[in-house]
Amino acid sequence: MTWPAPVRLTPRVTLVGSGSLGFGLTDAHDSHVYLLDGVTDAVLVDAGCGLASARIAANVRACLGARPVSRIYLTHAHADHAGGAADLAEQLGATVLALAPAAAIVATADEEASGLRTARQAGVYPEGLRPAPVPVTPADPGDVAVGKVTLEVHPTPGHAAGHCCFSVRDAGTRTLFSGDLVFSRGRVAVLATADSDLRELDRSLRAMAALAPDVLLPGHGTPVLREAHTHLQTAVSHLDRAELPPGLLS
Numbered sequence: 001m002t003w004p005a006p007v008r009l010t011p012r013v014t015l016v017g018s019g020s021l022g023f024g025l026t027d028a029h030d031s032h033v034y035l036l037d038g039v040t041d042a043v044l045v046d047a048g049c050g051l052a053s054a055r056i057a058a059n060v061r062a063c064l065g066a067r068p069v070s071r072i073y074l075t076h077a078h079a080d081h082a083g084g085a086a087d088l089a090e091q092l093g094a095t096v097l098a099l100a101p102a103a104a105i106v107a108t109a110d111e112e113a114s115g116l117r118t119a120r121q122a123g124v125y126p127e128g129l130r131p132a133p134v135p136v137t138p139a140d141p142g143d144v145a146v147g148k149v150t151l152e153v154h155p156t157p158g159h160a161a162g163h164c165c166f167s168v169r170d171a172g173t174r175t176l177f178s179g180d181l182v183f184s185r186g187r188v189a190v191l192a193t194a195d196s197d198l199r200e201l202d203r204s205l206r207a208m209a210a211l212a213p214d215v216l217l218p219g220h221g222t223p224v225l226r227e228a229h230t231h232l233q234t235a236v237s238h239l240d241r242a243e244l245p246p247g248l249l250s
């Protein structure tokens with residue numbers, strides 16, 4: 001079969017992995033995997049589930065040629081985002097980073113703590129999805145350089161413990177990588193897991209809305225390429241009425 005090509009979303013960001021809740025570029029269970037190209041350095045945001053890591057790595061090489069990816073930043077430890085971290089780190093020669101406690105869950109491939117065992121039993125993931133342990137460097141909140149751009153790490157618990165969003169400000173445009181905190185049209189993903197927390201989700205959503213992003217690059221679904229702040233504001237207006245915003249699949 002012919003695989004779809006990577007999708008350039010902004011001058012700096014290309015979608016190199018995406019599952020059935022997105023563009024269907026790679027394995028159906030993959031989250032979006034974004035390549036952020038800072039010219040003299042490049043990083044990935046999220047790693048997909050691990051069932052199509054070779055395809056994601058090929059997409060990265062198609063974008064960068066011989067230039068390397070130095071780091072893989074994970075928004076959180078769920079298998080659709082982090083299951084491919086070990087494979088991709090090896091194939092790309094990159095370091096994996098995540099916030100504690102997501103870092104420890106990915107480092108030990110802890111299927112209980114990541115919710116993978118329960119999700120697999122529920123038929124969400126196939127039997128063959130078995131993430132491998134991988135060394136993970138704990139990420140620090142704040143700014144890190146990615147070549148010519150600055151990536152900001154924002155701790156944003158609520159969907160899962162150790163969840164973080166990333167933002168980039170470049171040429172007057174603020175881009176928010178929101179993981180599973182918030183999606184287009186202000187939708188959210190609240191799970192029946194021990195580390196899903198509505199109060200934290202409320203706080204995290206308001207903090208990211210205050211950044212007033214122009215571009216919203218979520219973990220699944222439609223990327224928003226302009227006036228993204230209106231989508232976050234939709235979520236906040238639900239919270240202001242003490243309502244939960246609509247779910248991702250609605």
Ligand SMILES: [Zn+2]
Pocket residue numbers: 076078159160180
């Ligand atoms: Zn998730």
